[in-house]
Amino acid sequence: MKKNIENAYKVSILTLFPEIFPGPLGVSLIGKALSNKIWDLNLINIRDFANDKHKSVDDTPYGGGAGMVMRPDIIELAINSISHFPGPRICLTPRGAKLTQAKVKKLSLDEGLVLLCGRYEGIDQRVIDYYNFEEISIGDYVVTGGESAAIVLLESVLRLLPNVLGGVDTLEEESFSDNTLLEYPQYTKPREWNGLNVPEVLTSGDHGKIKSWRDKKRVEITKIRKLDS
Numbered sequence: 001m002k003k004n005i006e007n008a009y010k011v012s013i014l015t016l017f018p019e020i021f022p023g024p025l026g027v028s029l030i031g032k033a034l035s036n037k038i039w040d041l042n043l044i045n046i047r048d049f050a051n052d053k054h055k056s057v058d059d060t061p062y063g064g065g066a067g068m069v070m071r072p073d074i075i076e077l078a079i080n081s082i083s084h085f086p087g088p089r090i091c092l093t094p095r096g097a098k099l100t101q102a103k104v105k106k107l108s109l110d111e112g113l114v115l116l117c118g119r120y121e122g123i124d125q126r127v128i129d130y131y132n133f134e135e136i137s138i139g140d141y142v143v144t145g146g147e148s149a150a151i152v153l154l155e156s157v158l159r160l161l162p163n164v165l166g167g168v169d170t171l172e173e174e175s176f177s178d179n180t181l182l183e184y185p186q187y188t189k190p191r192e193w194n195g196l197n198v199p200e201v202l203t204s205g206d207h208g209k210i211k212s213w214r215d216k217k218r219v220e221i222t223k224i225r226k227l228d229s
Helices: 028-035 072-080 101-108 125-130 146-158 168-172 207-228
Strands: 009-015 039-045 089-098 112-117 134-137
Touching: 009 072, 009 146, 028 039, 028 146, 072 125, 089 146, 101 146, 112 146
Parallel strands: 009 039, 009 112, 089 112, 089 134
Antiparallel strands: none
8 A cells, every 4th residue: 555755654864874774674564665655764864964074973072981972063963954854853872761662652653753873982962952852772782873773663663554564453462562461472384393282272263262372371471571581
């Protein structure tokens, strides 16, 4: 189902490495949705707004310390170039609030999304404060830059857009869809594999028993894995 580009969910990404995108977002069902204009990708190369011959975008941190910090004046020019683009502004950073399925669903209901991807030791805090960027983390670990985190966030959001995956029932049964329980185990053919059999209840044809089994498994797995974490 093709849409008019004006009605597409508009994704804008401010980055030093636009060649990373769309990456995995350009394949499978999400890639098809991009081709069908269900969502639109707008890449802004921050380095294009540098004002010296070396295209410098960073400098040493005040107060000392290792590494370099991305300059606010350069990022300002990049942000102002897309001031008309819709959606909440998010900066991907390990110190941000942890991404949740509830947050993902909320973002999917907006008109679009503006993502700021940091590099080096990070972004001058004044940019984040001045432009009111929300800081979000995809987990308690550090990656080289915000681009990989942006891909994770976008995949989780874009798959919830209408006509991307379809199957409302499937989406509702996924892990975290109700913010509490993880998903039950899945099985397919062959019925016997390497001495391991598909649970008999799943081949019984009794949908009531199957639902009860799946509900029980969701509770069991959630207790074990959330306690372990």
